[in-house]
Amino acid sequence: MTSFCPHCGAEAPTEARFCMRCGKERSPQFPPPATPTALDQPLPPVPAHQPPPAPPAHPPGPSGPSPVGAFFGRALRGDWAGAAQAALWPVGLLLVGAVALAIPGYGQNPDADDVVGFGDRLRIALTALMHGLGGSFRVTAATGGGSSLFDSASGTSASGALDLFMPPLLVPVLWCAALLIGVRVLRARLLLAPPPPARTLGPETAVRVGLLAMAGTVVLALFGQPTVQQVAFHTSPFLVALCTLALGVGVTVAAFQRADIVQWLTVRPGVAAASRAFGSAVRAMAWVLPLVLVAGFVVGIVADDGRDGGDVDNATGGSVAAGIVLLALYLPNLAVTGLGFVWGAPFEADLRGSGLSGGRYEHDAYGLGQLGDDVGSGAVIGVLAFGLVLALLVGVLIARRSRDRRELYLGGGFFCALLLVLGAVSGFSMKTSGGLTGEISFGGTGEGGLSVPELLLFGLLWVGGGILLAPYLLRLGGRGPWPAAAPDAAPFATGPHEPLPAGGFADAPTRTGSLLPPPLPPHGPPPPVPARQADRRAGVWAATLLAALVVGGGAAAGVLLLRDRGDGTDDAKDNAPVAAQTEQTAQTAPGGGTGTSPAPSAPPTPTPGQDTAVPSATPAVPAGYRQVVDPQGFAFTVPGAWSRTGVKNGSQITYSGGTGQEKYLVGVIPMAPYTSYENFQNLERHAEDDPKKSGYQRIRLERNTFQGRPGALWEYTYQDGTGRTVHGIDQSYIAADGTEYAIFLTGADADWSGLRETYRIGLDSWRLTDTE
Structure with missing residues (x-):
């Protein structure tokens, strides 16, 4: 193998060290030794910035699903x-x-075409x-x-x-x-x-x-x-x-x-206590509602007098099976309504409509006051006694599952809230609309159910009384409402809890009853009860029942009496439907120009006695009378011994004397959707069918004008339940702001000559105070 000299280019053998032509030493043709040291290696140049890493030869695979996606994937692939x-x-x-x-x-008739x-x-x-x-x-x-x-x-x-x-x-x-x-x-x-x-x-x-x-x-x-x-x-x-x-x-x-x-x-002790309290309230409600239904059926069977039940037959077409099925479907609704009624909340219904004959508004309410008038005071006492039993039962059921007073009161609050919600949805409401031949339209609304404000008031009173007395009742029975704890002990365990077994649900213990383990009973048997203490328990029981009746029944009866005071006689409720408020009351209205022939009266002499400040331009007040100014925005003259004795449904004000046999019923209906004459026609139809107004006789029903506004006058007589002939006269008119005012005077027909003069004086002095 030959090589060339780097100096002269002459060819020479590779192993020759010196060139044979020029004699110079040739440089070596081979690289340095095969094992150089680290110091012999040249350092690489430092780049200005770190270059990005080279992309991999193959892209990475897709990432796994999110926890939510994985959950729904398992759910959709399941059984x-x-x-x-x-x-x-x-x-x-x-x-x-x-x-x-x-x-x-x-x-239905099977042979009918429809x-x-x-x-x-x-x-x-x-x-x-x-x-x-x-x-x-x-x-x-x-x-x-x-x-x-x-x-x-x-x-x-x-x-x-x-x-x-x-x-x-x-x-x-x-x-x-x-x-x-x-x-x-x-x-x-x-x-x-x-x-x-x-x-x-x-x-x-x-x-x-x-x-x-x-x-x-x-x-x-x-x-x-x-x-x-x-x-x-x-x-x-x-x-x-x-x-x-x-x-x-x-x-x-x-x-x-x-x-x-x-x-x-x-x-989580706080959440656990709330959970137990809510469960106690639900269990108490599940106990109380069936008891109300059982009591209602027993009372219905006892009070059955063989009547054919026309309303039920009309609703079900005379089918007993249909009536049973429909009744079963609404059993919880009836139970909630019955519980509210027992505790004093009345059932109210409002109907409003407009059509060919004008507008119409009707309001009716039935509570313990009306029950006492229809059946007697004994029925009211029985209902209140049953309400007392239910209130104590609610308190005992909640107290038995409560661990302290906080949980007891929380359970009572949950029960009241549950009762309020169920009472609100157990009623009904409806809305109708339509038209005929594209030119005539009609419509109406209606709602009925328990009075929610009174249900809240009486529910708090009854349940509160039962909750307060329940711990003492449990102690009288030898069982405390909650276990006695050490002074420094907490009512709930707050330490670490035992985890579930590895097997999951299969190995997890199954608990029934309370969400938390029951408290340990006190050590040792309870001490014997002395004879004197046993005797004292009977007295405590009696005092407890009396206190519960006072707290619950007394409060309910007191509120009802204050609300319905002055309307306690049959005349007040059956003869005085005001401004189409109910089907059982006759409307009241002031009527100047009533067409009556008043008897001559003594020269009027002013008297200083009045209910409140007298508005301007006060007319002369005859002797024996006085001027009253009502907060509802009107003023008129009443006999001196008469006073404001009550307000019913928020719009029917009663003025009467001490006996309550003769009275004024003044109705105030804002934005009345009808005329006074149409309203009287509707009320007369109900009066003719009312069994409490036997022998109804119309004296007159006519349109008129009162104080320059369109109105109507209605006068009639009938016999009440005692056989007494009752005389009533009602003048109604629509004021400029759309409010209907009605003054209805009722009394014994034998005393009507004096009452006619009273009515004339009242109508002559009638005026509105909120517009003057």
């Missing part, structure tokens, strides 16, 4: 067959209930049941001269709509109970099957069960909206879906995760 079996329980219950409601014929068949009745029943699960209940009708459920003359067209809110509270209770049965069966199967279930089994199962229960219920809701003879029934499937989904998920999670919930509450 749908088992979830469907659990969801079939509530869906099947709805179908069975609809069949039970559709079987009765409701008094009979509603079983299939249509089934779909209508489904629509009604969906109303209890959050859906609406709306009925619309339109006719164009043909036949329909609403008879219409040929050549005319009519349309109308009815929106009803009267949810049957039994439907959601039974729906949740049926779902709970199905979920417990599914839970038992899943917990026993290998492998051990995960801790998220309950929420995952709740998603599947909730979706399937919602889907089945919504399918029934969509199927249920029929159109029968141009009358369509509607509900709200979207609201039904939301309600059933929430109920389904909640019931399933509560059934599966009960052990976790108990463990979570163990280390």
Whole structure:
């Protein structure tokens, strides 16, 4: 192998050190030794900035799903067959209930052309049941001269709509109970099957069960909206879906995760106390409402006098089976209404409407005061005694599960709140609208139920009394309401809790009853009770019952007496419907120009005695009379011995003497949607059918003008329950601001000559004070 000299370029052997031509030493042709040291290595240049790393040859794989996505993935890949079996329980219950409601014929004639068949009745029943699960209940009708459920003359067209809110509270209770049965069966199967279930089994199962229960219920809701003879029934499937989904998920999670919930509450004493208090209130309500129903049925059976029950027959078409089914559907509503009534809250109803004959407004209320007038004071005493028993029962049931006074009072507060909510939704409300031939329209609204303000007042009084007395009753029975704790001991365990076993739900202990373990009983048997102490207990029991009656019944009776004072006689309630307020009262109105022939009166002489400051331009007051100025915005002259004795329904003011046999009833109805004459015509129809106004005789019913405003005058007589002939006269008119004022004077017909003069003086002195 040859190489070339770097100096002269002459060729020479590679192993030659010197060039044979020029003689110079040639440089070596090979690299340095194969094992150089680190110092021999040149340092790399320092770059100005760190270069980015080179991209990998292959991109990384996709990241895993989020925890929420993973949860729903497991839920959607789970056991749908088992979830469907659990969801079939509530869906099947709805179908069975609809069949039970559709079987009765409701008094229809099978041979009639307009009979509603079983299939249509089934779909209508489904629509009604969906109303209890959050859906609406709306009925619309339109006719164009043909036949329909609403008879219409040929050549005319009519349309109308009815929106009803009267949810049957039994439907959601039974729906949740049926779902709970199905979920417990599914839970038992899943917990026993290998492998051990995960801790998220309950929420995952709740998603599947909730979706399937919602889907089945919504399918029934969509199927249920029929159109029968141009009358369509509607509900709200979207609201039904939301309600059933929430109920389904909640019931399933509560059934599966009960052990976790108990463990979570163990280390949170405040939340645990609130949970136990709410559970105590629910249990007390579940005990009290059936007792109210049982008492109501017993009283109904005892008081049955063989009457045919026309109202029930009209509502159910004479079908006993239909009446039983409908009654069962609204049992919780009736129980809540009965509990409020027993504790003093009256049932009130308001109806407003406008149509061809003008506007109309009616208000009616029935409470313990009216019960005493219809049946007697003994019935009121019996109702108050039963209310006392219920209040003490509520207090004892809550006190038995309470661990201290805070929990006891919290349970009473939850019970009052629950009663208020149930009382608000146990009533009804409706709205109607429609028109005829596109030119005439009509509409109306109505609502009825317990008076919520009075329900709150009396509920607090009764429940508060029961809560205060319950610990003493438990001690008298030899059982304290809560265990005695050491001075420094806390009422709840606050240390670390025991974790769940590794097996999850399968190995978790099952607890029943209280959410927390029951307190340990005191050591040793209770000391014997001396004979004297046993004798004292009887006295304490009697004093306790008396105190409860005073706290609850006395307060309720006192408020009722203050509210209805002056209306205690039959004349006040049966003869004095004011400004279309009730069907049992006659309206009152002042009427100048009444057409009466007054007897001559003595020269008027002013008297200084008056209720309040006298407005300007006070007329002369005859001897024996005095001028009164009412806070409702009017003033007139009454006999000197008469005074303001009560206000009923906020708009019916009573002025009477000491005996209450003769009295004024002044009605004030803002924005009256009718004329006075139309109102009197409506009231007269009710008076003619009122069994308490036997022998009704109209003296006159006519339009007139009072103080320059359109009005009407109504005068009549009748016989009351004692056989006495009662004479009444009522003048009504609409003021410039739309308020109807009515002055109704009632008294014995034998004394009417003097009362006629009293009425003339009152009408001549009538004036409004809020506009002067």
